[in-house]
Amino acid sequence: MKTYGVCIITILFVCVSANQWNYGHLGPDVWSEYYPLCAGKSQSPINILTACTLYRDIKPFEFISTHATKNYFTVKNNGHTIISIMNTAYEQLSVQLRGGGLNGTFDFVNFHLHWGENYKSGSEHQVNGIKYAGEIHFVYKNHLTSQMAVLALFMQSYGDHTKIISDNNDQTRDEWQRYFDMTRLLRSENDSVLLDLNVTSLMGENLQDFWRYKGSLTTPPCTEGIIWTIFTQPIIFIEEQLKLLRDNVFFEDYRGPQPLYNRIVYRNFLHETLSTIPDYNRLMHQVLRFISFFFLVTYATHEHDWDYGENGPDVWHERYPNCAGQLQSPIDILTACTTYKNFTPFTFGAGYNEEHNFTIRNNGHTIVGTFNNETYLSTLRLRGGDIKGTFEFVNFHLHWGENHRSGSEHEVNGIKYPGEIHFVYANPSTNQTVVLGIFMQSIFLQNETEKSSVHLLDEESRREWKRFFDLAQTLTDEDNSTVVNLSLSLLMGDNLQDFWRYEGSFTTPPCTEGVIWTIFKEPIFFVESEFSSFRRKIYFEDYRRPQPLYTRDIYRNFFNETLSSIPDYQCCPKKDSINTSFSTEVEWNYGEYGPDVWNEFNGTCGEIYQSPINIKTACTVYQSFPPFQFSPNYNQTQDFLVTNNGHGISATQANASAYPMTHTGGGLDGTFQFTNFHIHWGENYNVGSEHQINSIKYAGEIHFVHMNYETNKYGILGVLIDSNRSSQSSSSQLGRRIIKRQTSNTGGVTQVTTWESYASIVSQLNYTNASATIRF
Numbered sequence: 001m002k003t004y005g006v007c008i009i010t011i012l013f014v015c016v017s018a019n020q021w022n023y024g025h026l027g028p029d030v031w032s033e034y035y036p037l038c039a040g041k042s043q044s045p046i047n048i049l050t051a052c053t054l055y056r057d058i059k060p061f062e063f064i065s066t067h068a069t070k071n072y073f074t075v076k077n078n079g080h081t082i083i084s085i086m087n088t089a090y091e092q093l094s095v096q097l098r099g100g101g102l103n104g105t106f107d108f109v110n111f112h113l114h115w116g117e118n119y120k121s122g123s124e125h126q127v128n129g130i131k132y133a134g135e136i137h138f139v140y141k142n143h144l145t146s147q148m149a150v151l152a153l154f155m156q157s158y159g160d161h162t163k164i165i166s167d168n169n170d171q172t173r174d175e176w177q178r179y180f181d182m183t184r185l186l187r188s189e190n191d192s193v194l195l196d197l198n199v200t201s202l203m204g205e206n207l208q209d210f211w212r213y214k215g216s217l218t219t220p221p222c223t224e225g226i227i228w229t230i231f232t233q234p235i236i237f238i239e240e241q242l243k244l245l246r247d248n249v250f251f252e253d254y255r256g257p258q259p260l261y262n263r264i265v266y267r268n269f270l271h272e273t274l275s276t277i278p279d280y281n282r283l284m285h286q287v288l289r290f291i292s293f294f295f296l297v298t299y300a301t302h303e304h305d306w307d308y309g310e311n312g313p314d315v316w317h318e319r320y321p322n323c324a325g326q327l328q329s330p331i332d333i334l335t336a337c338t339t340y341k342n343f344t345p346f347t348f349g350a351g352y353n354e355e356h357n358f359t360i361r362n363n364g365h366t367i368v369g370t371f372n373n374e375t376y377l378s379t380l381r382l383r384g385g386d387i388k389g390t391f392e393f394v395n396f397h398l399h400w401g402e403n404h405r406s407g408s409e410h411e412v413n414g415i416k417y418p419g420e421i422h423f424v425y426a427n428p429s430t431n432q433t434v435v436l437g438i439f440m441q442s443i444f445l446q447n448e449t450e451k452s453s454v455h456l457l458d459e460e461s462r463r464e465w466k467r468f469f470d471l472a473q474t475l476t477d478e479d480n481s482t483v484v485n486l487s488l489s490l491l492m493g494d495n496l497q498d499f500w501r502y503e504g505s506f507t508t509p510p511c512t513e514g515v516i517w518t519i520f521k522e523p524i525f526f527v528e529s530e531f532s533s534f535r536r537k538i539y540f541e542d543y544r545r546p547q548p549l550y551t552r553d554i555y556r557n558f559f560n561e562t563l564s565s566i567p568d569y570q571c572c573p574k575k576d577s578i579n580t581s582f583s584t585e586v587e588w589n590y591g592e593y594g595p596d597v598w599n600e601f602n603g604t605c606g607e608i609y610q611s612p613i614n615i616k617t618a619c620t621v622y623q624s625f626p627p628f629q630f631s632p633n634y635n636q637t638q639d640f641l642v643t644n645n646g647h648g649i650s651a652t653q654a655n656a657s658a659y660p661m662t663h664t665g666g667g668l669d670g671t672f673q674f675t676n677f678h679i680h681w682g683e684n685y686n687v688g689s690e691h692q693i694n695s696i697k698y699a700g701e702i703h704f705v706h707m708n709y710e711t712n713k714y715g716i717l718g719v720l721i722d723s724n725r726s727s728q729s730s731s732s733q734l735g736r737r738i739i740k741r742q743t744s745n746t747g748g749v750t751q752v753t754t755w756e757s758y759a760s761i762v763s764q765l766n767y768t769n770a771s772a773t774i775r776f
Contacts, residue, residue, distance in 0.1 A: 023252055025403050043222060044217070047125075048230065049275075053266065055268075058268040060099055061100035062097070062100075067095055067097075070198050073196070074193075077188065080253055097149070110139050115155070117312050118311070120315050132157075133237070133242055157241075158237070171201050176235070210232060212227070212230075261568065278550055306319065329515065331549050334549075335561045338554045338555065339556070340561075352488045353487065356376060357485055359481055363479070371393055382436075387427075394433075396424065399543040401543055408440070409545075418531060421440060438493070438523065439524070458493055461494075468491070469534040476537060498520070498521040498558040499518050502553065559656060560652060612690035613691060625666055626666065628666040639773050644767060648680065649765060671708065678703055753776065758774065
């Protein structure tokens with residue numbers, strides 16, 4: 001029997017000074033805890049999806065002549081970046097900016113750089129998921145209105161000098177060379193130099209085409225209301241120039257893209273270039289409204305020709321081409337894109353509940369746990385979960401980050417967890433690899449702050465992981481190892497029911513594809529103080545960011561998916577089939593964005609085989625069909641979760657895996673399983689059905705949705721609701737036809753025996769996502 005202790009989750013409030021933020025343990029993922037604006041809905045940077053941009057005729061910028069003159073700048077290492085401000089000790093004319101759709105005259109404030117660990121990362125903004133080697137921000141302010149504007153230019157790095165020569169922008173490159181040469185004097189915080197620079201030369205000549213949006217500062221306090229201009233053409237640099245900057249001043253000082261929410265990105269040029277990756281060509285409907293065992297070898301071979309720094313994920317593909325494939329992991333699981341599928345449960349070997357000696361080792365990339373006792377290895381086998389055959393345990397290992405808000409490799413609707421545990425299995429007969437991924441969630445114990453809430457913590461799992469952390473944090477050097485007695489059952493925890501499934505790859509080189517991924521929905525909870533102690537002593541930041549999904553499917557084994565509250569994550573690149581759970585999608589409705597314009601959002605709605613139809617009985621043809629055969633569970637009383645999904649009322653089984661309802665026959669091929677039923681109705685007794693018979697409408701229509709999971713075919717049983725003029729009941733005449741209304745409440749579940757009592761209950765679900773559990 002497992003014991004559970006009551007732990008107190010707290011929100012940590014700390015007063016920090018202006019310098020108590022960074023890009024490490026006090027990095028971007030936790031800035032919002034100290035600077036609330038950093039969690040706002042107009043944050044920068046963003047990933048510019050070119051398919052979502054709108055054209056706007058914006059006047060060109062007018063750079064006042066002082067841009068083209070030499071000015072003296074104090075160039076300083078401020079602990080976060082290299083920032084350049086005009087030196088007030090010299091009498092200099094103000095560098096000003098007008099035009100470009102800005103109101104008034106803007107004075108130059110500073111320029112600064114953001115760069116990363118290699119030539120494929122460093123920019124804050126991205127374009128269709130593409131990063132640049134760096135990004136330069138020229139900051140301006142209108143002192144009459146206090147409005148701030150930032151002009152941003154990407155830094156593109158090339159090792160090929162012929163590419164540089166063809167670029168023919170030597171004046172800009174030479175000016176930046178003088179700047180980079182001085183960085184050797186700026187290695188420590190507060191180091192500064194005096195340098196005369198020409199802003200026009202620094203900006204270059206390609207300032208015609210740009211994107212425009214309203215955002216924020218990309219560093220604390222993350223003040224919003226900033227007008228951003230992102231120029232499409234980067235400044236071209238020789239890689240040796242940027243390497244000089246990286247070698248002298250290493251910051252990795254860039255924030256990742258933030259959600260766009262309902263903001264619009266405008267462009268001042270007519271013809272936009274779309275991405276070749278489908279993930280980045282999904283047009284946000286919000287915009288439309290406005291107009292194998294090989295895994296062990298991975299750790300044993302070439303361990304030092306890749307890392308998470310200079311030889312990090314953005315350049316892995318240069319040595320390991322698979323890392324640029326179209327089936328790469330991890331991914332960001334967009335719940336709006338998931339599809340329900342009925343999976344068989346996992347079956348774990350008898351040894352899972354027993355303790356065994358595991359060797360845990362620091363391999364230079366992570367802490368990996370292996371089991372070397374061949375005698376008992378068979379007791380750790382894995383079956384089920386719709387994976388074919390028997391899988392042998394290979395290892396488990398961890399991915400974690402710099403703080404309690406980052407570290408997981410997979411994300412869910414853009415949400416990161418503090419870490420992620422991978423349990424790796426392989427089928428020796430087929431060389432198929434399977435990975436079970438479990439998120440690590442961090443909680444704070446009481447007495448760290450005054451504000452707290454209660455959460456149940458699995459004490460046995462906590463103690464098991466604490467034993468792991470206590471030993472693992474002593475493995476501070478590569479190849480350090482030790483032996484610890486552990487139970488896989490306790491390490492995995494109890495919440496292994498709901499999961500997502502997709503086909504992906506190893507998340508480290510060689511990035512071998514064809515890996516079957518299972519990501520469990522529920523995380524394991526850890527005590528932050530125990531996790532942070534491990535994090536401080538074994539610091540890797542060993543996680544790869546999400547990769548493009550391309551055309552892959554993500555399946556889930558549970559019915560009711562939760563959508564994100566952030567619009568960016570509510571649309572799906574290829575959501576053009578029926579939604580089996582009828583989950584809320586705000587892109588369509590029965591009003592302004594009703595049936596007549598659905599085809600504008602989803603081309604399938606404009607095709608020729610659409611429903612409903614008007615059944616003209618004179619045109620029907622007789623055909624003999626075998627009767628439907630329904631499984632016994634149709635006659636069993638069971639619980640249903642009834643939900644207002646924003647379009648109607650949908651009912652799904654609360655425990656479909658235990659009580660599957662299937663039918664055969666009726667002229668359909670194969671076995672069809674019940675997924676949900678929902679009702680369509682209208683404003684009065686003679687309108688509401690979707691189908692008509694000889695143009696006659698009925699009061700409503702019930703759809704019982706079934707699916708054949710072998711063929712991915714749907715079968716819907718439609719039942720018309722008849723009502724007569726004398727009935728004034730909103731629940732129609734159905735209930736009165738059967739028996740008088742009967743309801744009872746059983747342990748928080750309302751039991752109903754008539755359609756009328758069902759209608760009475762669901763009529764109270766009068767807002768989106770309202771739900772109730774009903775037994776019938």
